[in-house]
Amino acid sequence: MSRAEKLTDQILERIKGKDVKVKREDILRRMKLLIEEFKVPESEAVRTIMNYLVREYGIPREELFDRDSPLVKIADISKVNQWVSLKAKVVQLWDSNSPNVSQVGLIGDETGIVKFVVWAKASQPEVEEGKSYIFRNVVTDSFQGRMQINVTRTSRIEEIDEDIQLPPREIEVVGSMVAIQQNSGLVKRCNECGRVLNKGVCHQHGKVEGYDDLRIKAVIDDGENVYEIILNEENIRELTGIGLEDALKIAHETLDRNAVLLELKNMLLGRYFRVKGLRGGRYLLVKEISVHKPKADDFNEILEALA
Amino acid sequence: MRRREVAKRVFAYELLRSTHQIESEGLRYVLTPTGERVNRIFSVAVLLDKEEIGADTNNWRLRLADPTGTFFATVGKFQPEALETINEMNVPELVAIVGKPRVFEGVSRKLISIRPENIVAVDLSVRDYWVLETARRTLERIEAMEKREGEDVELAWTVYDPDLNEYRDMVKKALLTVKEDVEIMEKLEEPPREDEPEEEFDFEEFEFEEEEFDLTDLLED
Numbered sequence: 001m002s003r004a005e006k007l008t009d010q011i012l013e014r015i016k017g018k019d020v021k022v023k024r025e026d027i028l029r030r031m032k033l034l035i036e037e038f039k040v041p042e043s044e045a046v047r048t049i050m051n052y053l054v055r056e057y058g059i060p061r062e063e064l065f066d067r068d069s070p071l072v073k074i075a076d077i078s079k080v081n082q083w084v085s086l087k088a089k090v091v092q093l094w095d096s097n098s099p100n101v102s103q104v105g106l107i108g109d110e111t112g113i114v115k116f117v118v119w120a121k122a123s124q125p126e127v128e129e130g131k132s133y134i135f136r137n138v139v140t141d142s143f144q145g146r147m148q149i150n151v152t153r154t155s156r157i158e159e160i161d162e163d164i165q166l167p168p169r170e171i172e173v174v175g176s177m178v179a180i181q182q183n184s185g186l187v188k189r190c191n192e193c194g195r196v197l198n199k200g201v202c203h204q205h206g207k208v209e210g211y212d213d214l215r216i217k218a219v220i221d222d223g224e225n226v227y228e229i230i231l232n233e234e235n236i237r238e239l240t241g242i243g244l245e246d247a248l249k250i251a252h253e254t255l256d257r258n259a260v261l262l263e264l265k266n267m268l269l270g271r272y273f274r275v276k277g278l279r280g281g282r283y284l285l286v287k288e289i290s291v292h293k294p295k296a297d298d299f300n301e302i303l304e305a306l307a
Numbered sequence: 308m309r310r311r312e313v314a315k316r317v318f319a320y321e322l323l324r325s326t327h328q329i330e331s332e333g334l335r336y337v338l339t340p341t342g343e344r345v346n347r348i349f350s351v352a353v354l355l356d357k358e359e360i361g362a363d364t365n366n367w368r369l370r371l372a373d374p375t376g377t378f379f380a381t382v383g384k385f386q387p388e389a390l391e392t393i394n395e396m397n398v399p400e401l402v403a404i405v406g407k408p409r410v411f412e413g414v415s416r417k418l419i420s421i422r423p424e425n426i427v428a429v430d431l432s433v434r435d436y437w438v439l440e441t442a443r444r445t446l447e448r449i450e451a452m453e454k455r456e457g458e459d460v461e462l463a464w465t466v467y468d469p470d471l472n473e474y475r476d477m478v479k480k481a482l483l484t485v486k487e488d489v490e491i492m493e494k495l496e497e498p499p500r501e502d503e504p505e506e507e508f509d510f511e512e513f514e515f516e517e518e519e520f521d522l523t524d525l526l527e528d
């Protein structure tokens with residue numbers, strides 16, 4: 001049996017017992033055309049045909065697609081182009097610099113954490129950090145050697161009243177703050193979605209007034225690894241004594257919002273910090289951060305090793 | 308996006324002896340005598356001197372020293388963040404510096420210099436921890452050299468054939484230089500012991516004319 005025949009039968013299997021008359025030849029012809037002639041990826045071909053079935057035969061979309069994507073655990077995701085459903089918590093969102101992406105971040109369940117991308121074309125509702133959802137009918141993908149989840153038009157995101165536990169990945173690092181990114185300091189966020197505005201413009205909501213916020217995106221480097229961290233206003237006030245009010249005052253007095261970033265850089269760059277947090281992808285989610293100082297005993301330890 | 312390169316910890320003494328460059332996947336690395344592959348460096352040193360290379364060029368040559376030696380850095384318009392702080396900074400000043408090492412041909416030998424990405428004034432505890440950390444990393448590398456572990460280690464033996472004791476001495480010297488400071492700081496920060504006498508109350512401040520406060524009425528009864 002050819003691949004096209006096999007996939008056709010799999011689709012027909014799905015609607016068996018339903019009160020619809022679907023011609024096998026009709027499906028098979030389309031399948032062959034897509035796979036053999038146009039060389040469309042199998043998952044795309046299946047999806048296209050299922051959309052066709054919904055449209056032409058009036059089969060309820062949920063029935064077709066729900067059955068299409070089994071509920072799996074993040075740790076079990078290993079192949080690309082698999083349609084799956086996940087029950088997961090949004091671990092972190094970060095700013096995307098692509099207009100094609102509406103949201104990007106990490107989601108996790110008790111088995112692992114994975115990057116997810118919500119494409120702008122998918123027109124999905126926004127998810128929030130810390131909330132749990134069922135991500136139905138999402139497709140697995142790989143980017144730079146790592147698995148990721150794509151949320152597309154056929155996906156459905158439903159919030160669930162359940163707190164999905166994340167795997168214990170708390171780590172503690174002592175490292176130097178070697179860089180602070182340019183979009184740090186006194187920033188404006190979108191009133192609608194909270195994302196950081198770029199010259200007064202939100203990727204999603206266009207030109208908005210926005211509200212002031214203080215944040216730092218920084219790199220902690222321990223000589224072996226680099227960790228990107230995000231400090232919120234509370235973290236910044238604790239480390240520098242500069243809160244949002246003070247930042248606004250600095251900006252007002254100097255007539256320069258960038259003066260805040262300069263001041264924060266002078267106070268934080270090059271210093272050592274002990275950071276406790278969750279490692280998820282390239283980010284370290286800060287739970288605690290404090291200035292780190294050496295102890296005399298540490299010196300003796302190495303001196304002994306040298307003797 | 309390419310993964311950000313880690314900033315390696317290397318003492319000036321070792322840095323100055325690093326002359327071999329490696330090109331790999333479009334990135335330039337300096338190989339050090341103990342087998343560290345460095346694309347980016349993090350150092351804490353005293354900025355001894357800044358000198359403009361030519362009048363009004365805004366290109367600066369910096370002379371820096373850690374407890375093991377003196378090295379150079381150059382800052383120009385391609386290092387805007389570092390340039391901004393360097394323009395404001397007075398010498399001498401203790402600084403933390405993140406930058407890229409570059410080897411170039413001098414008149415008689417190869418020289419190494421750092422191009423700082425950023426440079427910022429810091430306090431002594433940063434220097435102390437940096438020395439500790441750099442000592443730890445260097446010692447690990449010395450041990451890897453002894454065990455002949457890894458490709459870069461083999462290459463370092465071939466290129467430099469280093470005397471490892473020289474590097475052990477360097478580590479020891481650096482540690483001893485700052486250890487005393489750390490001990491003094493610890494003593495200063497210790498909480499006062501309980502058996503120490505409490506500060507005496509200063510009654511002088513409460514001198515008053517007795518006549519004004521005749522409390523005898525209150526004491527009756």
Ligand SMILES: [Zn+2]
Binds near residue numbers: 190202205
């Ligand atoms: Zn918005």
